[in-house]
Amino acid sequence: MAVDPQLLAYYAAVAQRFAALPEPADMAAQRQRMRDVVAMSPADWTSLADVSELLLPLSDAKLGALMFRSRQPCTAPPPLLVYFHGGGWAVGSPQTHAAICAMLAHDTGCTVVSVDYRLAPEHPFPVPCEDALAALEYLAGQRAALGCRTDRLAVGGDSAGAHLAAQAGLRANLRASQSTGRLVDAQLLIYPAVTPAFGSDSYAAFADGPGLTREEMRAYWALFIGAEALAQGGAHPDSRLNLLAAAPQGIPPDTVMVVAGHDVLRDDGLQYADFLVEHGAQVVCLEASGMTHSFARLQVHSARARQWMERTAAAFRTLLPDT
Numbered sequence: 186m187a188v189d190p191q192l193l194a195y196y197a198a199v200a201q202r203f204a205a206l207p208e209p210a211d212m213a214a215q216r217q218r219m220r221d222v223v224a225m226s227p228a229d230w231t232s233l234a235d236v237s238e239l240l241l242p243l244s245d246a247k248l249g250a251l252m253f254r255s256r257q258p259c260t261a262p263p264p265l266l267v268y269f270h271g272g273g274w275a276v277g278s279p280q281t282h283a284a285i286c287a288m289l290a291h292d293t294g295c296t297v298v299s300v301d302y303r304l305a306p307e308h309p310f311p312v313p314c315e316d317a318l319a320a321l322e323y324l325a326g327q328r329a330a331l332g333c334r335t336d337r338l339a340v341g342g343d344s345a346g347a348h349l350a351a352q353a354g355l356r357a358n359l360r361a362s363q364s365t366g367r368l369v370d371a372q373l374l375i376y377p378a379v380t381p382a383f384g385s386d387s388y389a390a391f392a393d394g395p396g397l398t399r400e401e402m403r404a405y406w407a408l409f410i411g412a413e414a415l416a417q418g419g420a421h422p423d424s425r426l427n428l429l430a431a432a433p434q435g436i437p438p439d440t441v442m443v444v445a446g447h448d449v450l451r452d453d454g455l456q457y458a459d460f461l462v463e464h465g466a467q468v469v470c471l472e473a474s475g476m477t478h479s480f481a482r483l484q485v486h487s488a489r490a491r492q493w494m495e496r497t498a499a500a501f502r503t504l505l506p507d508t
Contacts, residue, residue: 300317387448
């Protein structure tokens with residue numbers, strides 16, 4: 186199926202907007218470019234959720250976070266969804282991904298807390314992974330104070346953030362299983378980065394994008410893990426980095442996975458969905474036809490992107506029943 190015309194029009198507008206400008210020369214410029222690109226999108230999401238700032242006093246760092254509460258009437262405490270934004274572990278923030286989080290709060294009924302984890306290359310692997318685990322466990326302990334259900338917990342993210350969410354959820358459940366069983370009940374993984382290998386069919390088919398290219402993804406992995414680890418590719422043995430490295434030792438969260446049909450990371454997500462099923466997880470996997478990488482962030486530009494995320498949210502709601 187062809188790429189959604191509304192997404193193609195968006196990419197054309199972005200290309201035209203920045204055509205006369207030089208490529209960002211350093212990480213500060215890359216991060217500013219992402220903020221500038223996001224600023225091109227209308228803030229239609231602001232009517233969907235109330236937003237407030239949080240500070241997470243973790244043992245190794247104090248991290249900021251944004252909390253999104255749906256404005257729809259709620260008669261009972263909502264579940265908590267701890268969210269990690271995409272951006273190749275190196276760019277992005279809760280602010281650049283606010284639209285996704287507000288829409289998820291509206292569509293799922295969860296209170297969404299988006300964590301401002303530390304970024305590579307200033308804070309390379311394993312720092313973002315450890316931040317994600319620490320933030321998840323800290324927020325689990327704050328559910329009552331945040332007005333959320335204490336009997337349910339979810340984690341999620343998009344792209345690199347989905348990678349962080351997946352490894353944090355598994356590790357949190359392994360640690361919890363020694364005393365209380367499973368801590369994280371459900372996870373929402375949106376076109377996740379799974380392994381530092383670039384030879385899949387989708388990497389070949391969509392190497393030049395749109396949305397994300399193979400070389401951009403290779404560069405993000407290099408910033409995150411360094412050249413030596415990158416050279417090991419899919420054989421890297423650390424399961425915090427390579428999600429396929431070893432069978433899960435904890436209890437995997439029940440999972441909703443959505444991948445984009447036109448995305449270098451499509452096969453990463455499909456392979457990880459199969460991996461989770463093989464190891465006992467309940468998995469619902471959607472392949473969003475006509476979509477590209479980042480479509481979840483572009484719902485205000487594409488009616489079909491919005492429809493796909495509404496379907497994704499509906500599937501996710503079934504993993505967090507009221508009782």
